[in-house]
Amino acid sequence: MPKTLNIALVGPGKVAHLHAKATLQTPDTQLVAIYGRNHQRAEAFANQYGIAAYSDIYDMVDRENVDICIVCTPHPAHRAVAVAALEAGAHVLVEKPLASSLEDCDAMMEAARKANRQLATVSQRRFYEPCLRMRQAIDAGKIGKPALGVAQLLGWRSEEYYRSDPWRGSWQHEGGGVLVNQAPHQLDLLLWYMGEMEEVYGVWANLNHPYIEVDDSAVAIIRFKNGGIGNVIVSNSQKPGLYGKVHIHGQNGASIGVQTDGGSMFIAGMTGIQDSPYNDVWSVPDEAEMQPIWKAEDDQAFSSVDSSTYYFSQQLADFAQAIRDGRKPLVTAQDGRNVVALFQAIYESTRTNRPVRLG
Numbered sequence: 524m525p526k527t528l529n530i531a532l533v534g535p536g537k538v539a540h541l542h543a544k545a546t547l548q549t550p551d552t553q554l555v556a557i558y559g560r561n562h563q564r565a566e567a568f569a570n571q572y573g574i575a576a577y578s579d580i581y582d583m584v585d586r587e588n589v590d591i592c593i594v595c596t597p598h599p600a601h602r603a604v605a606v607a608a609l610e611a612g613a614h615v616l617v618e619k620p621l622a623s624s625l626e627d628c629d630a631m632m633e634a635a636r637k638a639n640r641q642l643a644t645v646s647q648r649r650f651y652e653p654c655l656r657m658r659q660a661i662d663a664g665k666i667g668k669p670a671l672g673v674a675q676l677l678g679w680r681s682e683e684y685y686r687s688d689p690w691r692g693s694w695q696h697e698g699g700g701v702l703v704n705q706a707p708h709q710l711d712l713l714l715w716y717m718g719e720m721e722e723v724y725g726v727w728a729n730l731n732h733p734y735i736e737v738d739d740s741a742v743a744i745i746r747f748k749n750g751g752i753g754n755v756i757v758s759n760s761q762k763p764g765l766y767g768k769v770h771i772h773g774q775n776g777a778s779i780g781v782q783t784d785g786g787s788m789f790i791a792g793m794t795g796i797q798d799s800p801y802n803d804v805w806s807v808p809d810e811a812e813m814q815p816i817w818k819a820e821d822d823q824a825f826s827s828v829d830s831s832t833y834y835f836s837q838q839l840a841d842f843a844q845a846i847r848d849g850r851k852p853l854v855t856a857q858d859g860r861n862v863v864a865l866f867q868a869i870y871e872s873t874r875t876n877r878p879v880r881l882g
Contacts, residue, residue: 524551528843531556531589531613533580533604534596535568536688538618542593543572545835552843555587558604580604584611591843593645594618597690598698602627605642606634614641616842619707621859623698625867628860635856643842643852644859646711647834650841652821653781653802654712657771661716665807666773672745672753674713676706676767676784680759685735692735700737702727702866706757708783710862711854712769717753720861722746724878725869730760743869748882755869770804780804799825 530546532539535557546554556575559565569576577583584592592608594601594617601622605615615635621644622628635642648654661669680701690696697703702710714720725743732739739760745753770780785798801818805811838854845852868879 525844525847526551528552528590528846529555529588530839531558531583531587531592531608532568533558533592533594533608534600535559535561535564536595536597539568539593539595541832542595542618542835542839543568544829545832545839546593548832548836549839549843552591552839556583556589558583558592580607581611584608584613589613590846591616591839593839597688597696598623598703599627599696602630605631609634609638609640609642612638612640614842614846616643616645616839617859618645619711619859620644620698620703620863620866621856622863623703625860625863628856628863632856632860641842641846641852642856643845643854644856644862645835645838646708646854646858647838648708648712648783648800649715649854650834650837651781651783651800652824653800653817654769654783656802656817657716657769657779657781660779660807661771661773665810666771666777666779667775668749668751668773669717669747669771670751670774671772672713672717672747672751673770673772674706674709674753674755674757674768676701676709676757677761678705678759678764678767678784679762680705680732680739682732682734685732692732692737694736697737699866699870700727700729700735700739701757701759702738702741702869705759706741706755706866707862709757709767709769710755710865711858712781712783713753713755714861714865715858716769716771717745717747717749717751719748720745720865720868720881721748722878722880723865723868723872725755725872727869727873730758732759738870741866741869743865743872745865755865768803777807778804779807799830 767784
Protein backbone atom coordinates (compact mmCIF):
# COMPACT_ATOMS: atom_id res chain seq x y z
CA MET A 524 0.00 0.00 0.00
CA PRO A 525 1.30 3.49 -0.84
CA LYS A 526 2.18 5.70 2.10
CA THR A 527 -0.62 8.13 2.95
CA LEU A 528 0.78 11.65 2.65
CA ASN A 529 -0.31 14.41 5.01
CA ILE A 530 -1.39 17.60 3.23
CA ALA A 531 -1.48 21.12 4.67
CA LEU A 532 -2.82 24.24 2.98
CA VAL A 533 -1.13 27.62 3.25
CA GLY A 534 -3.57 30.53 3.03
CA PRO A 535 -7.31 30.11 3.73
CA GLY A 536 -8.60 32.00 0.66
CA LYS A 537 -11.12 31.03 -2.03
CA VAL A 538 -8.88 28.69 -4.02
CA ALA A 539 -7.84 26.87 -0.82
CA HIS A 540 -11.37 25.47 -0.58
CA LEU A 541 -10.96 23.89 -4.03
CA HIS A 542 -7.64 22.34 -3.00
CA ALA A 543 -9.17 21.09 0.25
CA LYS A 544 -11.95 19.35 -1.66
CA ALA A 545 -9.44 18.02 -4.22
CA THR A 546 -7.31 16.53 -1.44
CA LEU A 547 -10.35 14.75 -0.05
CA GLN A 548 -10.80 13.18 -3.52
CA THR A 549 -7.15 12.10 -3.89
CA PRO A 550 -6.27 8.52 -2.85
CA ASP A 551 -3.54 8.03 -0.26
CA THR A 552 -3.55 11.65 0.89
CA GLN A 553 -5.20 13.26 3.89
CA LEU A 554 -5.82 16.90 4.74
CA VAL A 555 -4.47 17.65 8.21
CA ALA A 556 -3.91 21.39 8.64
CA ILE A 557 -4.24 24.97 7.41
CA TYR A 558 -1.85 27.88 7.95
CA GLY A 559 -3.01 31.49 7.93
CA ARG A 560 -1.58 34.80 9.12
CA ASN A 561 -5.08 35.68 10.31
CA HIS A 562 -5.64 32.94 12.88
CA GLN A 563 -9.38 33.64 13.11
CA ARG A 564 -9.83 33.00 9.38
CA ALA A 565 -7.61 29.92 9.57
CA GLU A 566 -9.67 28.59 12.51
CA ALA A 567 -12.91 29.07 10.59
CA PHE A 568 -11.45 27.21 7.61
CA ALA A 569 -10.12 24.44 9.86
CA ASN A 570 -13.48 23.98 11.56
CA GLN A 571 -15.16 23.54 8.17
CA TYR A 572 -12.87 20.63 7.25
CA GLY A 573 -12.15 19.15 10.66
CA ILE A 574 -8.43 19.94 10.56
CA ALA A 575 -5.96 21.90 12.70
CA ALA A 576 -5.22 25.62 12.28
CA TYR A 577 -1.76 27.14 12.69
CA SER A 578 -0.13 30.57 12.51
CA ASP A 579 3.41 29.16 12.28
CA ILE A 580 4.44 27.04 9.28
CA TYR A 581 7.44 25.39 10.97
CA ASP A 582 5.28 24.37 13.92
CA MET A 583 2.53 23.05 11.61
CA VAL A 584 4.86 20.92 9.50
CA ASP A 585 6.53 19.49 12.61
CA ARG A 586 3.45 18.80 14.73
CA GLU A 587 1.27 17.42 11.92
CA ASN A 588 4.04 15.47 10.12
CA VAL A 589 3.17 17.36 6.94
CA ASP A 590 4.46 15.81 3.73
CA ILE A 591 3.08 18.38 1.24
CA CYS A 592 2.16 22.04 1.67
CA ILE A 593 -0.10 23.55 -1.01
CA VAL A 594 0.48 27.30 -1.20
CA CYS A 595 -2.70 29.31 -1.88
CA THR A 596 -1.64 32.83 -0.85
CA PRO A 597 -1.55 35.90 -3.14
CA HIS A 598 1.34 35.66 -5.60
CA PRO A 599 3.88 38.04 -4.03
CA ALA A 600 3.61 36.09 -0.75
CA HIS A 601 4.49 32.72 -2.31
CA ARG A 602 8.24 32.99 -1.69
CA ALA A 603 8.17 33.50 2.07
CA VAL A 604 5.72 30.73 2.89
CA ALA A 605 7.10 28.25 0.34
CA VAL A 606 10.67 28.70 1.62
CA ALA A 607 9.46 28.26 5.20
CA ALA A 608 7.59 25.05 4.32
CA LEU A 609 10.60 23.66 2.45
CA GLU A 610 12.96 24.51 5.30
CA ALA A 611 10.55 22.81 7.70
CA GLY A 612 10.86 19.62 5.66
CA ALA A 613 7.71 19.58 3.49
CA HIS A 614 7.42 19.21 -0.26
CA VAL A 615 5.63 22.21 -1.77
CA LEU A 616 3.03 22.65 -4.51
CA VAL A 617 2.40 26.33 -5.31
CA GLU A 618 -0.72 27.78 -6.90
CA LYS A 619 -0.03 29.47 -10.23
CA PRO A 620 1.98 31.46 -10.93
CA LEU A 621 4.99 30.07 -9.09
CA ALA A 622 5.80 33.66 -8.09
CA SER A 623 5.48 37.19 -9.44
CA SER A 624 9.24 37.59 -10.03
CA LEU A 625 12.16 35.47 -11.18
CA GLU A 626 14.07 36.42 -8.04
CA ASP A 627 11.35 34.80 -5.93
CA CYS A 628 11.26 31.72 -8.19
CA ASP A 629 15.01 31.25 -7.85
CA ALA A 630 14.93 31.65 -4.07
CA MET A 631 12.20 29.00 -3.80
CA MET A 632 14.01 26.60 -6.14
CA GLU A 633 17.27 27.03 -4.21
CA ALA A 634 15.44 26.33 -0.94
CA ALA A 635 14.00 23.15 -2.47
CA ARG A 636 17.46 22.07 -3.63
CA LYS A 637 18.98 22.66 -0.21
CA ALA A 638 16.16 20.82 1.56
CA ASN A 639 16.14 17.98 -1.00
CA ARG A 640 12.40 18.44 -1.42
CA GLN A 641 10.10 18.63 -4.43
CA LEU A 642 8.77 22.03 -5.54
CA ALA A 643 6.16 22.39 -8.28
CA THR A 644 3.49 24.76 -9.50
CA VAL A 645 -0.20 24.17 -10.11
CA SER A 646 -1.18 23.91 -13.79
CA GLN A 647 -4.09 21.51 -13.69
CA ARG A 648 -5.18 22.18 -17.27
CA ARG A 649 -2.26 20.02 -18.41
CA PHE A 650 -4.31 17.11 -17.08
CA TYR A 651 -7.30 17.91 -19.31
CA GLU A 652 -7.78 15.01 -21.72
CA PRO A 653 -7.48 17.14 -24.91
CA CYS A 654 -4.32 18.83 -23.57
CA LEU A 655 -2.68 15.48 -22.84
CA ARG A 656 -3.72 14.30 -26.31
CA MET A 657 -1.80 17.22 -27.85
CA ARG A 658 1.33 16.44 -25.85
CA GLN A 659 1.14 12.79 -26.91
CA ALA A 660 0.75 13.80 -30.57
CA ILE A 661 3.82 16.04 -30.37
CA ASP A 662 5.86 13.33 -28.62
CA ALA A 663 4.81 10.83 -31.30
CA GLY A 664 6.04 13.16 -34.06
CA LYS A 665 2.59 13.52 -35.62
CA ILE A 666 3.06 17.21 -36.49
CA GLY A 667 6.83 17.19 -36.93
CA LYS A 668 8.68 19.88 -35.05
CA PRO A 669 6.31 22.39 -33.39
CA ALA A 670 6.81 25.44 -35.60
CA LEU A 671 4.12 28.00 -34.74
CA GLY A 672 2.28 28.34 -31.45
CA VAL A 673 -0.62 30.64 -30.60
CA ALA A 674 -2.07 31.20 -27.12
CA GLN A 675 -5.22 33.28 -26.63
CA LEU A 676 -7.24 34.14 -23.56
CA LEU A 677 -10.06 36.59 -24.11
CA GLY A 678 -12.31 37.20 -21.13
CA TRP A 679 -13.79 39.75 -18.78
CA ARG A 680 -13.11 40.83 -15.21
CA SER A 681 -15.53 43.28 -13.64
CA GLU A 682 -14.91 45.96 -11.02
CA GLU A 683 -16.78 43.69 -8.58
CA TYR A 684 -14.19 40.98 -9.21
CA TYR A 685 -11.28 43.30 -8.45
CA ARG A 686 -13.01 44.56 -5.29
CA SER A 687 -13.70 40.99 -4.10
CA ASP A 688 -10.21 40.67 -2.58
CA PRO A 689 -8.09 43.61 -1.41
CA TRP A 690 -4.92 42.26 -3.08
CA ARG A 691 -6.32 42.20 -6.62
CA GLY A 692 -5.32 44.76 -9.23
CA SER A 693 -2.11 46.14 -7.68
CA TRP A 694 1.55 45.62 -8.47
CA GLN A 695 2.44 45.28 -4.81
CA HIS A 696 -0.18 42.72 -3.81
CA GLU A 697 -0.92 40.85 -7.06
CA GLY A 698 2.32 41.37 -8.95
CA GLY A 699 0.57 41.99 -12.27
CA GLY A 700 -2.75 41.58 -14.04
CA VAL A 701 -4.05 39.26 -16.71
CA LEU A 702 -0.54 37.95 -17.46
CA VAL A 703 0.07 36.97 -13.84
CA ASN A 704 -3.37 35.85 -12.71
CA GLN A 705 -5.50 34.57 -15.60
CA ALA A 706 -3.08 33.73 -18.45
CA PRO A 707 -0.52 31.40 -16.79
CA HIS A 708 -2.50 28.27 -17.75
CA GLN A 709 -2.40 29.13 -21.47
CA LEU A 710 1.21 30.38 -21.24
CA ASP A 711 2.24 27.13 -19.56
CA LEU A 712 0.58 25.00 -22.24
CA LEU A 713 2.18 27.04 -25.01
CA LEU A 714 5.65 26.57 -23.51
CA TRP A 715 4.98 22.89 -22.72
CA TYR A 716 4.24 22.27 -26.39
CA MET A 717 6.76 24.65 -28.02
CA GLY A 718 9.80 24.34 -25.75
CA GLU A 719 12.38 26.81 -24.48
CA MET A 720 12.16 30.51 -25.34
CA GLU A 721 14.97 32.53 -26.90
CA GLU A 722 13.49 36.03 -27.31
CA VAL A 723 10.28 37.87 -26.40
CA TYR A 724 8.83 41.14 -27.64
CA GLY A 725 5.66 42.21 -25.88
CA VAL A 726 3.30 45.06 -25.04
CA TRP A 727 0.82 45.33 -22.20
CA ALA A 728 -1.94 47.88 -21.64
CA ASN A 729 -4.83 48.74 -19.38
CA LEU A 730 -7.68 49.26 -21.83
CA ASN A 731 -10.81 49.67 -19.75
CA HIS A 732 -10.09 49.06 -16.05
CA PRO A 733 -9.06 52.50 -14.71
CA TYR A 734 -9.59 51.37 -11.10
CA ILE A 735 -6.62 48.93 -11.21
CA GLU A 736 -2.89 49.56 -11.67
CA VAL A 737 -2.01 46.47 -13.67
CA ASP A 738 -2.41 45.05 -17.16
CA ASP A 739 -5.82 43.98 -18.41
CA SER A 740 -4.47 43.12 -21.91
CA ALA A 741 -1.16 42.02 -23.44
CA VAL A 742 0.29 40.72 -26.70
CA ALA A 743 3.67 39.14 -27.41
CA ILE A 744 5.81 37.54 -30.09
CA ILE A 745 8.15 34.73 -29.04
CA ARG A 746 11.14 33.15 -30.75
CA PHE A 747 11.80 29.62 -29.51
CA LYS A 748 15.16 27.86 -29.33
CA ASN A 749 13.89 25.13 -31.68
CA GLY A 750 13.47 27.77 -34.42
CA GLY A 751 9.72 28.05 -33.95
CA ILE A 752 7.80 31.26 -33.31
CA GLY A 753 4.77 32.06 -31.19
CA ASN A 754 2.12 34.64 -30.47
CA VAL A 755 0.29 35.49 -27.24
CA ILE A 756 -2.91 37.55 -27.01
CA VAL A 757 -4.53 37.78 -23.57
CA SER A 758 -7.13 40.17 -22.21
CA ASN A 759 -9.59 40.73 -19.37
CA SER A 760 -11.33 43.41 -21.44
CA GLN A 761 -13.64 41.27 -23.60
CA LYS A 762 -17.13 41.31 -22.12
CA PRO A 763 -18.73 39.02 -21.01
CA GLY A 764 -15.95 36.49 -21.55
CA LEU A 765 -15.15 34.38 -24.59
CA TYR A 766 -12.49 31.68 -24.58
CA GLY A 767 -8.98 30.41 -23.97
CA LYS A 768 -7.20 28.51 -26.74
CA VAL A 769 -3.77 27.10 -27.53
CA HIS A 770 -3.00 26.06 -31.12
CA ILE A 771 0.22 24.39 -32.30
CA HIS A 772 1.09 24.19 -35.99
CA GLY A 773 3.73 21.67 -37.00
CA GLN A 774 6.56 21.77 -39.51
CA ASN A 775 4.84 19.05 -41.57
CA GLY A 776 1.75 21.25 -42.02
CA ALA A 777 -0.46 19.47 -39.48
CA SER A 778 -2.12 21.47 -36.72
CA ILE A 779 -3.51 20.60 -33.30
CA GLY A 780 -5.32 22.76 -30.79
CA VAL A 781 -7.37 22.93 -27.64
CA GLN A 782 -10.03 25.26 -26.34
CA THR A 783 -9.31 25.07 -22.63
CA ASP A 784 -11.95 27.57 -21.51
CA GLY A 785 -15.26 28.63 -22.99
CA GLY A 786 -18.63 30.14 -22.09
CA SER A 787 -17.31 32.61 -19.54
CA MET A 788 -14.24 33.05 -17.41
CA PHE A 789 -13.83 30.73 -14.41
CA ILE A 790 -13.28 32.50 -11.09
CA ALA A 791 -12.06 30.22 -8.29
CA GLY A 792 -14.59 30.03 -5.49
CA MET A 793 -17.03 32.33 -7.30
CA THR A 794 -18.14 30.64 -10.55
CA GLY A 795 -18.17 27.19 -12.10
CA ILE A 796 -16.47 25.95 -15.25
CA GLN A 797 -19.04 26.20 -18.07
CA ASP A 798 -17.75 24.52 -21.24
CA SER A 799 -15.81 21.30 -21.56
CA PRO A 800 -12.31 21.60 -23.05
CA TYR A 801 -11.95 20.03 -26.47
CA ASN A 802 -9.59 19.73 -29.43
CA ASP A 803 -11.00 22.47 -31.67
CA VAL A 804 -8.25 22.01 -34.30
CA TRP A 805 -6.86 18.66 -35.44
CA SER A 806 -5.51 18.13 -38.95
CA VAL A 807 -3.13 15.23 -38.29
CA PRO A 808 -3.33 12.92 -41.33
CA ASP A 809 -5.89 10.14 -40.89
CA GLU A 810 -7.04 11.53 -37.53
CA ALA A 811 -9.25 14.51 -38.42
CA GLU A 812 -12.34 12.29 -38.32
CA MET A 813 -11.58 11.56 -34.65
CA GLN A 814 -12.39 15.13 -33.57
CA PRO A 815 -16.14 14.63 -32.97
CA ILE A 816 -15.52 11.25 -31.32
CA TRP A 817 -12.96 12.72 -28.93
CA LYS A 818 -15.21 15.69 -28.20
CA ALA A 819 -18.07 13.39 -27.19
CA GLU A 820 -15.75 11.31 -25.02
CA ASP A 821 -14.20 14.38 -23.41
CA ASP A 822 -17.59 16.01 -22.81
CA GLN A 823 -18.72 12.85 -21.04
CA ALA A 824 -15.55 12.65 -18.95
CA PHE A 825 -15.65 16.34 -18.02
CA SER A 826 -19.33 16.33 -17.07
CA SER A 827 -18.98 13.18 -14.96
CA VAL A 828 -16.67 14.89 -12.44
CA ASP A 829 -16.55 18.12 -10.46
CA SER A 830 -14.23 19.81 -12.94
CA SER A 831 -13.37 22.63 -10.52
CA THR A 832 -11.61 20.15 -8.21
CA TYR A 833 -11.01 16.91 -10.17
CA TYR A 834 -8.02 18.14 -12.17
CA PHE A 835 -6.45 19.64 -9.04
CA SER A 836 -6.79 16.14 -7.59
CA GLN A 837 -5.17 14.62 -10.68
CA GLN A 838 -2.18 16.92 -10.34
CA LEU A 839 -1.90 16.31 -6.59
CA ALA A 840 -1.95 12.54 -7.22
CA ASP A 841 0.88 12.93 -9.77
CA PHE A 842 2.88 15.14 -7.38
CA ALA A 843 2.40 12.68 -4.52
CA GLN A 844 3.47 9.75 -6.69
CA ALA A 845 6.51 11.69 -7.90
CA ILE A 846 7.54 12.12 -4.26
CA ARG A 847 7.12 8.41 -3.59
CA ASP A 848 8.99 7.43 -6.77
CA GLY A 849 11.73 10.06 -6.53
CA ARG A 850 10.94 11.38 -10.01
CA LYS A 851 9.97 14.75 -11.43
CA PRO A 852 6.23 15.56 -11.46
CA LEU A 853 4.46 16.34 -14.74
CA VAL A 854 4.60 20.06 -13.88
CA THR A 855 7.89 21.17 -12.33
CA ALA A 856 9.16 24.29 -10.62
CA GLN A 857 11.20 25.01 -13.76
CA ASP A 858 7.98 24.95 -15.78
CA GLY A 859 6.53 27.49 -13.38
CA ARG A 860 9.66 29.62 -13.65
CA ASN A 861 9.39 29.57 -17.46
CA VAL A 862 5.93 31.14 -17.26
CA VAL A 863 7.20 33.84 -14.91
CA ALA A 864 10.12 34.47 -17.28
CA LEU A 865 7.64 34.99 -20.12
CA PHE A 866 5.38 37.51 -18.40
CA GLN A 867 8.34 39.30 -16.83
CA ALA A 868 9.87 39.62 -20.31
CA ILE A 869 6.62 41.15 -21.63
CA TYR A 870 6.66 43.71 -18.82
CA GLU A 871 10.33 44.51 -19.47
CA SER A 872 9.83 44.69 -23.23
CA THR A 873 7.00 47.18 -22.78
CA ARG A 874 9.18 49.30 -20.50
CA THR A 875 12.17 49.33 -22.88
CA ASN A 876 10.33 48.97 -26.20
CA ARG A 877 12.87 46.31 -27.15
CA PRO A 878 12.93 42.51 -27.45
CA VAL A 879 14.15 40.64 -24.36
CA ARG A 880 16.67 37.81 -24.75
CA LEU A 881 16.15 34.76 -22.54
CA GLY A 882 18.63 32.04 -21.69
